[in-house]
Amino acid sequence: MAIFVNENTKVLVQGLTGGQGKYHGLRNRDYGTNIVGGVTPGKGGQDVDGIPVFDSVAEAVAVTGADASFVAVPPKFASGAIVEAAEAGIGFVVSITEGIPAQDEAKAYNTLVRSFPGTRLLGPNCPGIISPGKCNIGITAGEIAELPTPGGPNVGIVSRSGTLTYQALYELKQKGIGVSTCVGIGGDPVPGTSFIDCLEQFQADPETHAIMMIGEIGGSAEEEAAEFITRNVTKPMAAYIAGVTAPAGKKMGHAGAIVSGGKGTAQGKMDALAAAGVGIGLNPTEAGELMAAIVAGL
């Protein structure tokens, strides 16, 4: 098993005819992801390397039976595309777009929560999700993800940062540790899927035996996760938090990575997670080593 996506997931690419959508959409297909169609308004009837393009998500769903969508459209149009996918009944929407205005993002998120509770949004501003060997939606280079070991032990990864996610995948691959699913929840202030959503799924997933979490400064998502872990997660965990030396009041590249009013510091997050029994690495390599030690003991 894997969480959220697997070999049966049928994926649409919104923005398949654009540069990003085409490049990553085809890469995802090459990895083995079941890409069943693309959506670009006004380009219905065309195809991209054999993948049919539709004018709307609704039309694409009717024809292909897609149940997931990869939104690869520019910031200006991204929140509209996310809501369109939800309206068409897509259950899992992945948005990699960076730079969506915060007001648009908050509105799209709350629209989904209220009117489309059956739709889960991953991102925006995230690398996507990969269940190695089964499905890869987004921009992760599939070859750096180790396939799950039959019978385990396997690690589930959840992360707020793209490159640190790759780093984590890479560290585990170097050590030959299998990955069940790796989820990038993204670095924006209002992520559609939270750490807690992923932890809940990993805890329930029989193929996941340990969990690696990568957080960063800003907000309180890691602290909320720590509380959830204390009450609900029995699988062993290792974590890394980026931004110990980040100056207050500055957005560190990600829109959500900011320490403001003394809140959202890396130290506070590490303390909360450590108190919840999570092993804390002071750099990504150390977290990888902690994970390796955990897996060796399983």
Place this chain on the structure above:
Amino acid sequence: MDLFEYQGKQYFARYDIPVSPGGPADTVDEAVKEANQAGYPVVVKAQVQVGGRGKAGGIKLADNEAEVREHAAAILGMDIKGHVVKRVWVEAASDIDEEYYASFTLDRAAKKHLLMLSAEGGVEIEAVAESNPEAIVKLHIDPVDGLDLATARQACVDAKLPERALDGAADILVKLYRCFTVGDCDLAEINPLILKPTGEVHALDAKVTLDDSADFRHPEWEAFSATEELDAREKMAKEKGLQYIGLDGTVGIIANGAGLAMSTLDVVNQVGGAAANFLDIGGGANADVMAGALEVINFDENVRSILINIFGGITRGDEVANGIVEALSRVDMRAPIVIRLDGTNATEGRQILVEAGIPEDELRSEPTMLEAARAAVSIANEN
């Protein structure tokens, strides 16, 4: 982007929020002109993005032209906590009966908009939150619904604003919310929001942070970015479209991805060094971007060594290597480079660097992030 008070007030005025008549001035003569236009008495206020202006002598009342001259001359050029005053705002002085606080932000935990309103304004809201948390009304607003006048008025009642302030305050809240949403603010704050003896409610200060992601639909923001407080390094980086934050250390940092860049700062710190900057060249950066990044780092006189930390996902190692080779051919680097290159096309990238024949004391490769950080810090501490 953080706005200066005068810009915040100009922005408020676009959304019909009442502010005092006034204008910005860069010289004493301009200040006098603005004062004469606004009508005496006036307040001369230093325009710096730092708290505690009043205590530092950066806010003065003037009853006549002579006093405006005296105060403007004293305040212009004044150093307030490291911020040199280049501009003052001169506005008609207001009679104040009471001072309140109002702000809108995004509550990330609730994932909804948050109104904070208090009858105790004019002081730091954090101080009120500490000493008297019940004095702050917190109201979550679903962005899908927005804020209507009746809800705004109820919030004013809950905050125990006096009867005669309710209508004026509620009206301003609705307008401020519109400024926050339609105006794409991360923060829209009025402190103090004042009640005049005449019963009018009015914004006496303005603190506005704009959401840079929305600049494509706000051509009017151009005037604000022209005055943005950036140091010379940050200005240069912005021109090149790079995500850069200037810091005080000696190890110049270039990484791809915000998380990896932050992590690189941390690791440099762990092994006894200090970063000179945060620089994320982003995903898919090509040779040109890398060359531009090296130019920005090279511009920083404090840099003693340069650490390039690349994990290729979309970013390709060969592109990164080509950029470095190109930059070295057109810029005389002030410090040696240590590079850690992994991920997509890393082998090709390392090969390009070897074939370029760059001497070891100018560029060396290390296999891991930690080893690269150690090498860079040791060079920085030697030089």
